[in-house]
Amino acid sequence: MDMQVAKKKLSLKEKYKLMTRDLGWDTTYHTKDEVFPYVKYEGIKIHDWDKWEDPFRLTMDSYWKYQGEKERKFYAIIDAHAQNNGHLNITDASYLSALKIFLQAISPGEYAAGKGFARMGREFPGVGTQVACQMQSIDEIRHAQTQIHALSNYNKFYNGFHAFADARDRMWYCTLPRSFFDDALSAGPFEFMIAIGFSFEYVLTNLLFVPFMSGAAYNGDMATVTFGFSAQSDEARHMTLGLECIKFMLEQDPDNLPIVQGWIDKWFWRGFRLLGVVGTMMDYMLPKRVMSWKEAWGIYGVENGGALFRDLARYGIRPPKGWDDADKAIDHMSHQFMLALYQYNFGTAFHSWIPSEDDMAWLSKKYPDTFDKYYRPRWNHLTKLKEAGTPFANMGLAKLCQTCQIPTVFTEPDDPTSICQRETEYKGEKYHFCSDGCQHIFENEPEKYIQAWLPMQQLFQAPISGDLGAWMNWVSLIPGKDNGDYDGSEDQRNFEAWRKQATSNQ
Amino acid sequence: MAVTSTKPYVAVPRDLVQNFNGKQIVYVCWDHHMLFATPLMLVVEPGMLLGDLLQNVVKPLIGPDPDAAAVDLTQVAWMKSGQPWKPNLAASLADNGIVHKEQLRFSTPGLNSLLAA
Numbered sequence: 001m002d003m004q005v006a007k008k009k010l011s012l013k014e015k016y017k018l019m020t021r022d023l024g025w026d027t028t029y030h031t032k033d034e035v036f037p038y039v040k041y042e043g044i045k046i047h048d049w050d051k052w053e054d055p056f057r058l059t060m061d062s063y064w065k066y067q068g069e070k071e072r073k074f075y076a077i078i079d080a081h082a083q084n085n086g087h088l089n090i091t092d093a094s095y096l097s098a099l100k101i102f103l104q105a106i107s108p109g110e111y112a113a114g115k116g117f118a119r120m121g122r123e124f125p126g127v128g129t130q131v132a133c134q135m136q137s138i139d140e141i142r143h144a145q146t147q148i149h150a151l152s153n154y155n156k157f158y159n160g161f162h163a164f165a166d167a168r169d170r171m172w173y174c175t176l177p178r179s180f181f182d183d184a185l186s187a188g189p190f191e192f193m194i195a196i197g198f199s200f201e202y203v204l205t206n207l208l209f210v211p212f213m214s215g216a217a218y219n220g221d222m223a224t225v226t227f228g229f230s231a232q233s234d235e236a237r238h239m240t241l242g243l244e245c246i247k248f249m250l251e252q253d254p255d256n257l258p259i260v261q262g263w264i265d266k267w268f269w270r271g272f273r274l275l276g277v278v279g280t281m282m283d284y285m286l287p288k289r290v291m292s293w294k295e296a297w298g299i300y301g302v303e304n305g306g307a308l309f310r311d312l313a314r315y316g317i318r319p320p321k322g323w324d325d326a327d328k329a330i331d332h333m334s335h336q337f338m339l340a341l342y343q344y345n346f347g348t349a350f351h352s353w354i355p356s357e358d359d360m361a362w363l364s365k366k367y368p369d370t371f372d373k374y375y376r377p378r379w380n381h382l383t384k385l386k387e388a389g390t391p392f393a394n395m396g397l398a399k400l401c402q403t404c405q406i407p408t409v410f411t412e413p414d415d416p417t418s419i420c421q422r423e424t425e426y427k428g429e430k431y432h433f434c435s436d437g438c439q440h441i442f443e444n445e446p447e448k449y450i451q452a453w454l455p456m457q458q459l460f461q462a463p464i465s466g467d468l469g470a471w472m473n474w475v476s477l478i479p480g481k482d483n484g485d486y487d488g489s490e491d492q493r494n495f496e497a498w499r500k501q502a503t504s505n506q
Numbered sequence: 507m508a509v510t511s512t513k514p515y516v517a518v519p520r521d522l523v524q525n526f527n528g529k530q531i532v533y534v535c536w537d538h539h540m541l542f543a544t545p546l547m548l549v550v551e552p553g554m555l556l557g558d559l560l561q562n563v564v565k566p567l568i569g570p571d572p573d574a575a576a577v578d579l580t581q582v583a584w585m586k587s588g589q590p591w592k593p594n595l596a597a598s599l600a601d602n603g604i605v606h607k608e609q610l611r612f613s614t615p616g617l618n619s620l621l622a623a
Contacts, residue, residue, distance in 0.1 A: 041512050188510065340543035377620045378541055385570060396546030396567045399533045399609075407544045417538045417621055419545065423587065423609060429519050430587075430607040432533070445509045447517040457521040457531065460549045465527060 012057060019059035021050075024127030036125045042188040044260075045253035049126030052248055055240045063135055067142065070230045074146055077226045082153045088502050089220040091287040093158060093495035094486045098212075098285035099151055099224060100160040100350035101277060105177045106208070107147040108168040112181035113196055114140035123189040132241050139234040146230060150223040157498075158491050160349045163476030167349055170475040172398075172455035173277075175405045179452065180274050184267075186448070190249060191263050197242020199267035205235045206304065208278055211296040215286045243308070250315040257316050266444070268320035269437035272329075273404040279334035280341065283363065284355060292366035293334045301326070322437040328413040331367055335375040336409040342382065343394040344407075347468075349477050351486035354383050374416055391485065400454050402431040403438035410434050426450060523606040530606040532599065534564055537613040541571050541620055545609065556602050557595035572619040582612040 010018070027035050039046070080086075090096070117137035121130045148164075155161035167174050184195035213228030246264075249256045279293030309319045341352040355363065360379065363371045385392050398407035412420045422433040426446045433439040442449045460466045464474060472479055481490055500506075509515045523530050530552050535545035546567055550559060560579040568574045584591045587609060593602055604610070 038512065042510055336540075336543065339540075343543055374621065381541065381572060381620055390570075392541070392570045394542060394546075394567075396534075396542065396548065398543065399535075399545040399547045409543045411540075417540070417618075419535060419537075419540065421535065421545065421588075421609060421611075427519075429522070430605065430609075432607065432609065447509045447515050450519040451517045453520055456547055460527075460529070460531075461521075461525045462527075466549060 016054075016057040016059055019061065020054070020131045021127050023131070032125060036123060038123050038188055039125055042190050042259065044190045044249055044256050046126075046249075047252055049124075049129070051252070052126045052128045053244065054128050054132050055244055056237050058132070058135060058237070060131070060135070063138075066233075067139075070233070071142075071146075074150075074226055074230045078150055078153070078223060081150075081223045081226075085498075085502065086222055087154055087157050088495075088499050089222070091219040093491045094351065094353065095219050095221065095285065095287050096154060096158055096160070096491065097350040097352065097486070098215075098281040099154060099221070101173075101281060101285075102224075103147065103151045103161060104164045104167040104171060104349060105174045105277065107144050107151075107164070108174070109177045109181055109200075110140050110144040110147065112178075112185065113200070114138070114144065116181070116185050116192055116196060119185075120189050120192055129245075136234075136238055136241060139231075139238070143227070143231045143234070146227040150227045153223055157494065159478065159481045159489075160351075160491075163349065166476040170455075171349060171477075172347065172459075175453065175455050176274055176277065179405045180270055183270070183448070190245075190259075193242060193245040194260065194263040195267045195270070197238065197245055198264065199271035201235060201238040201242050202308065203268065203271040203301070203305065204275055204278075206239070206300045207275060207296055209235050210300065211291055212278060212282060214290045215282060215288075218288045218290050219286055246312065246317075247315070250312075250317070261317060262444070264317065265321040266441050268326075269322040269435075269441065270404060272322065272326050273406055273434070273438070276333040276337050276406070276410075280337040283334040283366070284338045284352075284359070289362065294330050294366060297330050301330075321440070322435075325413045325435065325437065329410060331370040332374070332411060332416055335363075335367070335371065336411070339375070339378060340398065340407050340409045343392055344398065345484055346393050346479070347472075347477075347483065349475070349482040351484060351489050351491065353486040354379055354386065370416065386485075397456050397459075399432060400456055401434035401438050402452055402454070403433060403441045403449055405452060405454060406434060408432065408434040521607070526606075530599070531608075532559070532604060533607070533609045535609065535611045536568055536571070537611050538618050538621065539568070539571050539573065539614075542568070545611075550599070552600040552604075553598050555596065555598055556593055556604070559599065560595065573614065573617045576617060577614055579612070582614055585611040585613075 033040070114137050117133045117140060121133035121137060124130055124133065151161060168178065180200075184192050187195060209228050209232045213225055213232070216224035216228060246260060249260050279297075282289065282291070282296060283293045306319075309317065338352065341348060342354065345352045360371070360376055364376065382392055400406065401408055408419060408421065410420050412418045420435055422436065422439040424431055424433070424439060424443060429450065431442060431450070433442060458464070459471055464471050477483060486492055521531070526549060528551060529549050532548045532550060533545040534548060536542065546564070548559070548563055550563065557580070565574075565579060568577070580595060584593055586604070
C-alpha cells in the first residue's frame with residue numbers, strides 16, 4: 001500500500017546509498033581484522049572498499065519487487081504445464097536425459113553457490129559487496145528451488161528424477177560439478193569470486209542458460225524454459241558482479257595482478273572441463289537442436305570471452321592458460337563424453353543411446369572435420385555390437401582425473417587418436433590427470449587435491465568394496481529403470497503409449 | 507607450492523593402497539583404441555602374475571574392439587609411467603615394479619580398424 005508523502009521520491013542514487021552504504025558501520029569492540037579474518041590471507045590488497053561500485057545499484061526493496069513478479073509468472077506457467085500434461089508436449093522422452101543430468105548435477109550447484117555467496121556476504125568488509133553477495137545468495141537458492149520444482153513434474157511420470165539429492169553426493173558423474181564447487185567453497189573469498197563470478201557465471205551459465213534453454217524451448221519443454229528465463233536475468237547481474245570484482249581487485253593494487261591471473265588460469269580450465277557435459281547435452285541429447293556445441297562455444301566462448309580478455313588487457317590480464325587447448329578440444333569433447341556415457345550407462349541414473357542415422361548426419365554437418373573421421377566409425381561398431389545382441393558395457397571402469405574428477409576421456413590437443421595422459425608423483429603417491437591444465441592446477445596446490453573423493457576409487461573401498469549391486473543401492477539407482485539404453489526403456493515405452501492415448505480415441 | 511591457508515594445512519590422500527583390502531589399482535591403456543573411453547581401471551592383487559592379468563582380466567575387457575582377436579598381449583610394445591618398458595609376464599605385478607595407481611600402456615602399430623576410414 002502506498003502512503004501519501006509530501007517529499008518527492010528519493011533518487012535512485014540516494015536510495016542506493018541509504019539502502020546499502022548506510023547499513024554499514026565501523027567496529028569498536030573488535031578490530032576490523034578480527035571481524036573479517038579471511039580477507040587478507042590470499043594476498044589480495046584492498047585499500048578502499050568504498051571504491052566498490054555495484055553496477056546494478058540494486059537495493060533490497062526493488063529486488064523483492066522484481067523477484068516477486070518473476071516468481072508469480074514462473075508458478076503460473078509451471079501450474080499450467082502440470083495441469084495440461086506438458087510432459088507429453090516434448091519432442092521425445094530421450095530429451096529428459098538432459099534434464100536428469102541437469103537436476104542431478106547442476107541444480108545442487110546452484111545451492112552450493114547460494115551457500116558460498118552467503119559466506120562471502122559475511123567475509124567481505126565492504127558494505128556494497130556484502131549486499132550484492134547476499135542478493136546473489138538468495139538468487140542461487142531461488143534457482144535451485146525453481147529448478148527442483150519445475151522438474152518435479154517430470155518425476156511423476158519418468159524414471160531417474162527421484163534421487164537427485166543422493167546422486168549429488170554419491171553418483172560418480174556428479175563429482176564433476178561437486179568438486180568444482182567444493183574447490184571454490186574451500187578457497188578464500190576473492191578466489192571464490194573468480195571461481196563462481198567469473199568462471200561459473202561468465203564462462204558457464206551463458207552457455208547453459210542461453211543456448212541450452214533455447215534448446216528446451218525448441219523441444220517443447222515449457223517447464224525448463226520458464227525456470228531458465230526466470231534465472232537468466234539474475235545470471236546477467238551475477239556475471240557483472242564477478243567482472244566488477246575482478247576489476248576492483250586489479251584497480252586497488254598492482255600486486256593483485258599475478259594472483260588474479262593465476263586464478264583466472266585455474267578457473268577458466270576448471271569451468272571449461274565442466275562445460276563438456278553441457279556440450280554433450282546440446283549435441284546428443286536434444287532431439288531438436290538449435291545449434292551445436294561448437295557453434296555455441298564460438299559465440300559465447302570465443303567472441304564473448306575474447307572480448308572480456310581484450311577488455312581486461314589494460315590491467316595486464318592475458319587470456320587464460322589453456323585457451324588454445326580449449327579451442328582444439330571443441331571439435332571433440334561432446335563426442336568423447338557421449339561415448340563414455342553410453343559405455344558406462346549401466347551406472348547412470350539417466351539413459352543414453354547410439355545416435356540415429358539422422359543424428360549422425362547432423363553431427364557430421366556440424367563437425368565436418370572430425371565426426372565422420374573419428375567418431376562415426378565407433379558408433380557404427382557399437383551399433384553392430386548391439387545388433388549382434390552383445391551391446392558394449394565397459395566393465396573396465398573409468399580412470400579419473402585427480403583434479404577435475406572427469407573420466408580421462410579427452411585426447412591430446414594435437415592428436416585426437418590418443419588419450420591425453422599426464423601423471424605426477426607427490427609424497428610417494430602417483431596422481432593422474434586428463435590434461436596439462438589439470439596437472440598444473442594440482443601442482444600449484446597438491447595438498448588440496450590429494451584429498452579428492454574419487455568415485456571409482458571409493459567404489460572399491462569400504463563400505464562398498466567393489467560390489468556393483470551395493471553401489472547401485474547406495475546411490476538410489478534402480479537398475480533396469482533409471483539406467484541403460486534409452487532404446488527399450490520404460491521411459492520410452494510410457495511416453496509412446498501416453499502420447500498415443502492423447503492423440504487417439506482407442 | 508603449498509595451499510594458501512590461514513594456518514598449517516595437513517591433508518591425507520584418500521586412495522592409499524591400504525584402503526583397498528589387499529588389492530591395488532592398475533590402469534591399462536591400449537593406445538589409439540578409443541572405443542574404450544578411458545584407460546581401463548583395474549583393481550587386482552599385487553601378487554597376481556602379470557601374464558594372468560593380461561590373459562584373464564585385460565583380454566576379456568578389450569574383447570569388444572574389432573582388433574582384439576588379432577592382438578597377442580605377450581608380443582605388444584609396453585610403456586610404464588610414460589617410459590618404454592619390458593615386462594616379465596611370469597612374475598607378479600609387484601615383482602614387475604607395478605605400484606598402486608601405475609599406468610601401463612601398450613601399442614599395436616598397424617592395427618587400428620576403427621580409425622582406418
